[in-house]
Each structure stands twice: as C-alpha cells, then as structure tokens.
Amino acid sequence: MEKVNRSLIEPLGEVQLKNVKTGAINWFQRLQVKMEDLFSNKGIPVAIIGFLLGRALILSQLAPFALPFFAAVFLVRRDHAPLALIGLLAGALTLHYSNSLVxxxxxxxFLILHKIRKPDVEGQFKTIALYVFTSLFLVNLAEHYLIFQSIQLYDLMMIGVEAGLAMILTLIFIQSIPLLSIRKRSPTLKTEEIISIIILLASVMTGTIGWVLYDISLDHVLSRYLVLLFGLAGGAAIGSTVGVVTGLIFSLASIASLYQMSLLAFAGLLGGLLKEGKKAGVAIGLLIATLLIGLYGEGTGNIMITLYESLVAVALFLLTPTSLIHKISKHIPGTTEHLDEQQQYARKVRDVTAQRVEQFSHVFEALSNSFSQIDEYGIQEEEEKEFDYFLGNVTEKTCQMCFRxxxxxxxxxxxxxxGMHEIMYQLSENDGQLPQKVANEWGKYCRSGPKVIxxxxxxxxxxxxxQKLKRKVRESRRLVADQLRGVSAVMEDFAKEIQRERQSHHQHEELIMEAIQDFGLHIGHIEIYNLDQGNVDIEMRVPYCQGRGECEKLIAPMLSDILGETVVVHSEQCAMNPAGECEVVFRSAKKFVVETGVAHAAKGGGLVSGDSYTTLEIGSGKYAVAISDGMGNxxxxxxxxxxxLKLLQKFLQSGIEEKIAIKSVNSVLSLRTTDEIFSTLDLAMIDLQDAKAKFLKVCSIPSFIKRGDKIIKIESSNLPMGIIEDFDVDVVSEQLKAGDVLIMMSDGIFEGPDHIENIEFWMKRxxxxxxxxxxxxxxxxxxEEVIRTKGVIDDDMTIVTAKIKHNTPKWASIPVASKRKKAQ
Known part of the structure; x- marks a missing residue:
C-alpha cells in the first residue's frame, strides 16, 4: 500500500509544483503589465518629474522649468497634462506658495493663448515656445509690479532671461519627452537628442537640491550615478558630455555646486575610457576623479563626504541591471551594442530577402519539374491512341461498307x-510513295487495296x-522547363550570395591606410568588402591627382604587396575639380588574360557576312569566344x-549554365519560325583563374590549340541549331596553359581549298x-593563306584567335613588408 500511495502522491506533487511555478510566472507577468500600465499609461512618471521640476530653480530665484514642461506634455501627451500641472504645483508649493501661484x-x-489661436502643424513647436515666453514674461512682470510697485532695468532683464530660458527649454523638452517612452523611442538617437534628454534629466535632478541624508546630498549622488550610467553605455565622449551638461545646470542652480561640473566631466571622461573594464572600470574612474577634483576643489575638509557620495552612486550603479545599460547603449551611435543592433536588423532584412528569393527559386524549380515531367510510357500510349484514331478514320471511309x-x-x-501500319510507315518514310512490293502484297490481301492506300x-x-504540332508543344514545355530551371539556379545562387555576411575589416583598413599614408599619399576613405584570396574587393577615395595615375602606379602596387596577391584598378571615377575626391575600386587581378584577334571576309568580297562572332568577359571570371554561321549568305x-549570339550572350551574362543556355537558344530558334533557317555555334568558355576551357560545338568545324610545336584538335558532333527541337550538347574540356593559342574558324575557312584532300592535315601544318x-x-x-590557295571567296570566312597569357601587372609591386605581415 505504501508503494502504491507513493506512486500516487509523487506525480501529484510534481503537478502541484508545476502549477505553483506557472502561477508564479503568471502573477509576475500580470504585475509587470500593471506596473507598465501604471507608469506608462497612467502618467505617474510625468507627475513625479513635474514635482521635481516645480522645485528646480536657477540662481535660487529663477524658475524657467515648470511652464516649458507643462507645454511639452500638453503638446505631446495632452491626456497627462493635468497630472503634470498637479506635480508642478505640488513641487512649487514646497518652496513657497507664490511659486505655485506664478x-x-x-x-x-498659456492655455488662453493656445485657445485664442491654435498653432499650425508645421510651425507648432516655434509657436508653443513663443506662447511660453509671452506667458511667463507677462506673469512675472505682473507679479513684480504688484509686489514692488515699480520695475527697474535689472528686474526687466532678469524677467526676460527667465522667459528666454523657458522658451529654449520648451523646444528641448518637446524633443525629449517622446524619447523617454521606450515604445516610441527611435532606434538611433542623434547627438542633439541625447543632450536634450540629459538636460531634462539634469533639470529634474536640480529639484533634489537641498535633500540631504547623513550629510550626503541626493543631487550629487544622482548626478554621479547618471554620469556612470552614460559613461559605461556611451563611452568617453558621451560620458564627458553628460558630465559637462549636468554640472553646468547644477552650477546654474547653485553656485556652491560649481566645482561639480569639473568633477562630473572628469569622471565621465575617465569612466568612458575605462569602460572596457565594465562596471568596475567606470566606478574606478569616478573614484579617481572624486579624489583628484575633491582635493583641488574643497580641500581635505569635505573630501570624505564627497567620497561617500561617490561610493553611494557606485553602489546604485552596481545594483543597476546590465540589461538596462545595454538598452541605453543600443540607441547611442558608435557603441558596440548599437552596431550589433544595426547588424542584427540588417541581418534580419538580409535573411528575409534571401528567404523570399529562395522561395521563388523553389517555385521556379517546382514549375520546371511540372513542365519536364513527360512520361515516356504516357507518350507511347498516346501515340498508340492517335494511331487507332488514324485507322478509325481510314476504315470509316473504306472498310465500313466492305462485305469482307x-x-x-x-x-x-x-x-x-x-498491314495498314506498314503502309503508313512506308508512305511516311518515302515522302508519300509506297514501294511496289508493299502495294502488291496489300493488293493480294485486300480487294479495295488502292482505295485503302x-x-x-x-x-x-x-x-x-x-504529330508535328504535338512535338512543338512538347519542345515548348522542355524550353520552359529549362528556362525555369536556369532561373531557379540563378536565384538560388543569388540567395546564397545575399546570405554571405560582409566581414568586419576595420583592423585591415587601418593598417592599409597607415601604410599608404606613411608612403606619403593621402586617402580620404577606405572600405574593404572582401579579402578572400582571388576575390579582393576594396573601395577607396583619394584626392584629385590631376591625372597622374597614382591609383594605378602607386596604390595598387602597394596593395598587391600588402595582401600578397596582384591587385589592380577595376574602375575609377575621377573628380571633376581639384577640390573633389576620386572614387576607385580595387579588385584581384585574374591569373590569366585573353588577347584576341579577328579576321573575316564576306562571300564574293561583299559587305554583309553570314558569319558573326563575339568575345566578352562574363562577370563570373570567365571569358567567352563564340562564332555563329548562319545558313547561306x-x-x-x-x-x-x-x-x-545575342541570345547566347544574354543567357550567359545572366548566370545561366552554358549547356542550358545553348539548349535554350536552340529551342527559341526552332520554335520561332517555320522556315528552314539554321545556324551553327562554336563556343569556348575560358576560366581566367585556372585557364580551364569548355568547348561547346553545335555543328561547328574543329578548333585548334597551338601549344609550341604541338597542335591539339577540338571537335564534337551536333546538328545545327534550330534543325531539331531536342538535342544534347557535347561538352569538351581542355586544360589550357599560358602561351597557348586557340584558333576557332567558320566552315568557309576550314573547307576553303577544294583541291586539298586532307584539309585537316593542311590546316595543322x-x-x-x-x-x-x-x-x-x-x-x-x-x-590570307586560304584566300590565296583557293583563289576566290565562295563562302563567308571568319577566324577568331585567342592567346592565353599570364596576367602580369603593368606596375611592379611596392614592398611594404611590415604592413603586409600585419595584414596577413
């Protein structure tokens, strides 16, 4: 029984424990939602800030913070304006009832002026600031006149200064209040927005001046805590800026706090410089600044109190969640967290784009498979049915009324x-003429033989x-399938290219810039996109060189030595005036280059030749040489x-594989016309990195490779393009070497001399x-030799010669050995 009871109790305990944990999590989530609703939607923070700003003074008599804060809240969150007013009145009441009345x-x-003329949307910020200036100036002027019954020039000046500060603070608070909302905050804060927030926070903290606990001033603790927070989040620049702005506002509020500006600025600078040490490093920066500035500013008398204030600020700082600091850092430009946030956003956009492209690739692949699924058994069965229908039509006209x-x-x-099948076959094969033997045999078997035939x-x-129409339809399906498959492959490659992250090369950029500047050249900007071997991609901005070619003659050779491979100027956009900068792109030089030469002649010495040729470098690092011979002249x-050639060029430049490109061109040519107009194609694709060549020949005559005294023949057998709907392309591969000469020609060259029996041997010789x-x-x-040997030009003649050479840069590399070792 005990075992049974335990087996029943233990699972029950686990279920109860899970229920307790789930209930605790739900309770915490509900509490979090309620707190967020209380502080964000109910406007409690607005009331607290209003209370502190109601107490804030400058030079112990000017109160320019209250009305600007109310005006900003009234404009941005009008539903929270009553809470802001209550907080301001309550804070001012702690100083004197007259402050609340003012x-x-x-x-x-201000509300009356706003009611009289509501500002336009375009200029509402300026109009609101002007209303604040007018309201505060008139009210202070009236108050001073009621109390002193006269107005001196100094009093008028101070009233104007307070109203002017209020007008400026209005513009600052309007910009700052929306940024304090996490949900509405922009992903990246500008420098002006960061300073506006600091001014608002410092203004709020001035409301705590005079709050002392055990000789520790709360305003000092909060200001140093703020510097610690932003020093770790934004670094030395932001930390020192926060220190200067906060100290300046505190010194305006109380002359006794003048030395605080130096302490806070120095603490922000040291803390930002020591931010690599995390919280401990920033805290040490504050303590060092406290000791140094404390000794200088107040001597040894109050240094312990100042040190205690810094220690309390450090304690609060250490208790601050790291996640909060990271959230602040994400919105400050230049920080690692902000860069990671930007990269994460860019990565999301990139992944979504790549995913969509990949989905389209799968769609095209599915469509291709759908078009290419032609069941051979289904075709055979369909042909049998077609033949049955054929015989049915014949028998209906001949055998239907026959007594046999x-x-x-x-x-x-x-x-x-x-017998009928044989007759049909013989008629089809002999162009409608039936052999006599078959006709005699059928006449012996069928009484109506001639009629049936x-x-x-x-x-x-x-x-x-x-049948011909159906073959055309099937070939159209194959063409569409091949095209869709090619597009699918291109889009899949494009999706993979999108997903390749651009690596960070800041260190290499600094090393390259330092090396080039040490050489005496100045660079405006350098950006490295890729440093992979054989695929270097660098963009650079250099000052106007007056056409001296510094990029090609100096910078490219230096980059070649630094990166350990040949780098050349890929493109250069020169500045239009001496004050501008040239934009230059440096990329890896291909290991091989192709130099071509072309000679051609039309039939009978005419102007229009039926042969066409093209030589072009494709973006994938390949070089294409092609000759096409149209039928006739x-x-x-x-x-x-x-x-x-135009169709082939478009297909190749789009990234479609060579075989698919040629088959697609053939399908287009065979489907677009019923005329018997065909063309040949001789294509050579040479990889400029390793000199591997692919030869795709469609009814073209052989090509020759001259390698020293050795002659290599390249040939394959295919029908002309457009003569049949479906054909396979034979690919011949050959490893070329530097110094090889590739000779491609049309049939007018190869078959020119009629009296020569072995034209191939003659051409090789x-x-x-x-x-x-x-x-x-x-x-x-x-x-010239072919024309002289034959004597006449009786056909179009074209010959294209390509020489493969090592890519030797025009300018030798300039050694920068120390920098190259660091870069590598």
Whole structure:
C-alpha cells in the first residue's frame, strides 16, 4: 500500500509544483503589465518629474522649468497634462506658495493663448515656445509690479532671461519627452537628442537640491550615478558630455555646486575610457576623479563626504541591471551594442530577402519539374491512341461498307492492323510513295487495296501535321522547363550570395591606410568588402591627382604587396575639380588574360557576312569566344547568326549554365519560325583563374590549340541549331596553359581549298608553320593563306584567335613588408 500511495502522491506533487511555478510566472507577468500600465499609461512618471521640476530653480530665484514642461506634455501627451500641472504645483508649493501661484497663472495664460489661436502643424513647436515666453514674461512682470510697485532695468532683464530660458527649454523638452517612452523611442538617437534628454534629466535632478541624508546630498549622488550610467553605455565622449551638461545646470542652480561640473566631466571622461573594464572600470574612474577634483576643489575638509557620495552612486550603479545599460547603449551611435543592433536588423532584412528569393527559386524549380515531367510510357500510349484514331478514320471511309469487313477485322485483325501500319510507315518514310512490293502484297490481301492506300495517304498528312504540332508543344514545355530551371539556379545562387555576411575589416583598413599614408599619399576613405584570396574587393577615395595615375602606379602596387596577391584598378571615377575626391575600386587581378584577334571576309568580297562572332568577359571570371554561321549568305544569314549570339550572350551574362543556355537558344530558334533557317555555334568558355576551357560545338568545324610545336584538335558532333527541337550538347574540356593559342574558324575557312584532300592535315601544318604568336597576325595570315590557295571567296570566312597569357601587372609591386605581415 505504501508503494502504491507513493506512486500516487509523487506525480501529484510534481503537478502541484508545476502549477505553483506557472502561477508564479503568471502573477509576475500580470504585475509587470500593471506596473507598465501604471507608469506608462497612467502618467505617474510625468507627475513625479513635474514635482521635481516645480522645485528646480536657477540662481535660487529663477524658475524657467515648470511652464516649458507643462507645454511639452500638453503638446505631446495632452491626456497627462493635468497630472503634470498637479506635480508642478505640488513641487512649487514646497518652496513657497507664490511659486505655485506664478506657475498656475502662467499655465492659465498659456492655455488662453493656445485657445485664442491654435498653432499650425508645421510651425507648432516655434509657436508653443513663443506662447511660453509671452506667458511667463507677462506673469512675472505682473507679479513684480504688484509686489514692488515699480520695475527697474535689472528686474526687466532678469524677467526676460527667465522667459528666454523657458522658451529654449520648451523646444528641448518637446524633443525629449517622446524619447523617454521606450515604445516610441527611435532606434538611433542623434547627438542633439541625447543632450536634450540629459538636460531634462539634469533639470529634474536640480529639484533634489537641498535633500540631504547623513550629510550626503541626493543631487550629487544622482548626478554621479547618471554620469556612470552614460559613461559605461556611451563611452568617453558621451560620458564627458553628460558630465559637462549636468554640472553646468547644477552650477546654474547653485553656485556652491560649481566645482561639480569639473568633477562630473572628469569622471565621465575617465569612466568612458575605462569602460572596457565594465562596471568596475567606470566606478574606478569616478573614484579617481572624486579624489583628484575633491582635493583641488574643497580641500581635505569635505573630501570624505564627497567620497561617500561617490561610493553611494557606485553602489546604485552596481545594483543597476546590465540589461538596462545595454538598452541605453543600443540607441547611442558608435557603441558596440548599437552596431550589433544595426547588424542584427540588417541581418534580419538580409535573411528575409534571401528567404523570399529562395522561395521563388523553389517555385521556379517546382514549375520546371511540372513542365519536364513527360512520361515516356504516357507518350507511347498516346501515340498508340492517335494511331487507332488514324485507322478509325481510314476504315470509316473504306472498310465500313466492305462485305469482307468481318473477315479482315474479326478473324484476321492482327494481319490487317500490321498491314495498314506498314503502309503508313512506308508512305511516311518515302515522302508519300509506297514501294511496289508493299502495294502488291496489300493488293493480294485486300480487294479495295488502292482505295485503302489512297485513304491512308490522305489521312497521313493530317496525322503528321498533328504529330508535328504535338512535338512543338512538347519542345515548348522542355524550353520552359529549362528556362525555369536556369532561373531557379540563378536565384538560388543569388540567395546564397545575399546570405554571405560582409566581414568586419576595420583592423585591415587601418593598417592599409597607415601604410599608404606613411608612403606619403593621402586617402580620404577606405572600405574593404572582401579579402578572400582571388576575390579582393576594396573601395577607396583619394584626392584629385590631376591625372597622374597614382591609383594605378602607386596604390595598387602597394596593395598587391600588402595582401600578397596582384591587385589592380577595376574602375575609377575621377573628380571633376581639384577640390573633389576620386572614387576607385580595387579588385584581384585574374591569373590569366585573353588577347584576341579577328579576321573575316564576306562571300564574293561583299559587305554583309553570314558569319558573326563575339568575345566578352562574363562577370563570373570567365571569358567567352563564340562564332555563329548562319545558313547561306547575305543579310538573312547574318541576322540569324547575330540573333544566335545575342541570345547566347544574354543567357550567359545572366548566370545561366552554358549547356542550358545553348539548349535554350536552340529551342527559341526552332520554335520561332517555320522556315528552314539554321545556324551553327562554336563556343569556348575560358576560366581566367585556372585557364580551364569548355568547348561547346553545335555543328561547328574543329578548333585548334597551338601549344609550341604541338597542335591539339577540338571537335564534337551536333546538328545545327534550330534543325531539331531536342538535342544534347557535347561538352569538351581542355586544360589550357599560358602561351597557348586557340584558333576557332567558320566552315568557309576550314573547307576553303577544294583541291586539298586532307584539309585537316593542311590546316595543322599551316598553323604549325606560323612564326608569330600575335592573335591578330595569326588570323590575318590564315585568312590570307586560304584566300590565296583557293583563289576566290565562295563562302563567308571568319577566324577568331585567342592567346592565353599570364596576367602580369603593368606596375611592379611596392614592398611594404611590415604592413603586409600585419595584414596577413
């Protein structure tokens, strides 16, 4: 029984414990919501701030804080304006009842002015500040006249100063109050906004002047706590700024607190410099400043009290949650937390963008799969049904009224079926002509033989047209599938590129800038995007050099030595005047470069050639050389070959893989016209990093690689583009080397000399005998040799020669060994 009872009790205890924990969490959340509602929605902080500002004075007689605070709350959160007024009156009442009367009268006059003329939306801030100035000036003027029955120039000046300060504080408070709300605060605070908040907080703390506990002044403790808080959150600049502003306002409120400005500014500076030591480092900075300034300002008499005040501020600072300091740091520009927040936001935007692009990629891939799912069995079954319909139409016209119908289609079905199928096949293969043997055999079997053959021939034209149309539709589906697959691949690569984070290269930027400036050159700005080997990407702003080419001759060679690889000027945008700056982009130089030469001639020496060629560098670090030969000669052939190369160029530049690009171009050419206009394509893709080459030949003649005394032949077999809807592209790969010469030509060159039996051997011998390696000279010499040997130009001739060379920079690198070691 005990075991049973324990087994029943233990789970029950766990459930109760879970319920207690859940209840505690819910109670804490409810309490948090109530506190947030009390302080944010009910306006309790506004009343507290109003109470302290009602007590705040400058030079022990001026009270410029109350009315600006009410005006700001009235403009920003009108529902909290009554609480603000109550707090201000209660705070002023602790000083003297006359202060409460002045505040009440100035608020009443301000509301009257606002009621008489409500300010426009565009200039409401200036109008509200002017109302504050007018209200406070008139009320103080009336009060002084009622009390002293006269007004001196000094009194008028002091009244004007107080009203002027109130007008300025109105603009500051209007800007500060919305920033105190966490929900409405902007993600990044400007310097002016930070100072406005500090002025408001310091003004509030002046209301605690005179509050002393065990000889410890509360205003001193709070001001030093504020400096500690912002010194850790924002660093030395923000910490010293907070110290100066707070100390200045405290010194205006009480001349006895004049030395506090020096203490707070020094404490903020030291604390910000020691912020790497976290809370302990900032606290040590305050204690050092307290000892030094305390000895200088007040001597040894009150130094212990000043030290105790700093220790209390440090204790409050140590009890402050670190999360609160991080929240403040996120809104201060230049801090690590702010940078992380910005990077996190940028990362979220990047991830969302990459996710959407990837989703689109998956959509295109799914569409591609949907279009490409052509079941071979389904096609075969469909063709059988089509043939059955074909025979049905034939038998309806011939066999339906024949008295031997049952004999042929019931007893000898297979023989009749196979016989008609054979007739259809023979007619299709022989362009509508039926072999005599087949006709005789069918005449022996069928009494209406000629009639059946004529019906089959008639229906065959419609059947073939229908089949051709269906093949066109299937090829259209394949074209769409290939295009969608290519777009999907490009978008997937783009999504991966988006997700690549830009690394932080601040240290490298400083080292590079220092090295270049030590050399005597000045740089306005440098930004490194990538330092990967072979993929360096650096942007730089340099002063106007009057066209002396400092970037190419000096900076690029220095970067080459610092980074340990060849860096060249990729693009340069020069300044328009000597006072401007040039924007220069430096990138890694490719290991190889391609130098090309072209020679061509039209048939009969004409002006329009049916051959077209293109040489271009693709953004992915590849170099493309292509020749297209349109069928025939003249403008139509030239148009077809040019269209082929234009389409191919667009596909390649978009990032689509070469085979898919060629198949897509072929599909477009085969589908767009019914004319028998075809074109060949000879494409070479050379990788400029490793000199690997891919050759994709579509009904093109062989190409040759000259490597010293060795001649390498490159060939493959494919039908011309556009002649059939579906074909496979053979890819031939070859590793090129520096010094290799690639020679590509059209059939007019290769098949030029008619009397030469072995044209391939003749061409290899001519290439081998060349004494030059200049691409343009090679093209010219081969074209000239072919024309001279043949005697006439009976076809379009085009030859493109490409030489692969190591990329040797024009300017040698300038050694900066020490900097290069640091950068690496």
């Amino acid at each position: 505040i009440f009268a100035s608020v009443f006059l 119908k049952e004999q042929c289609w019931v007893k000898n079905f297979n023989t009749t079926y196979e 004529a019906a089959i021939a008639h229906e065959l034209t419609f059947y073939e047209a229908n 003249g403008e139509r052939a030239h148009f077809e070959s040019m269209e082929t 001519k290439i081998k005998e060349l004494k030059t390696d200049d691409p343009q000279e090679i093209s010219d010499l081969i074209l």
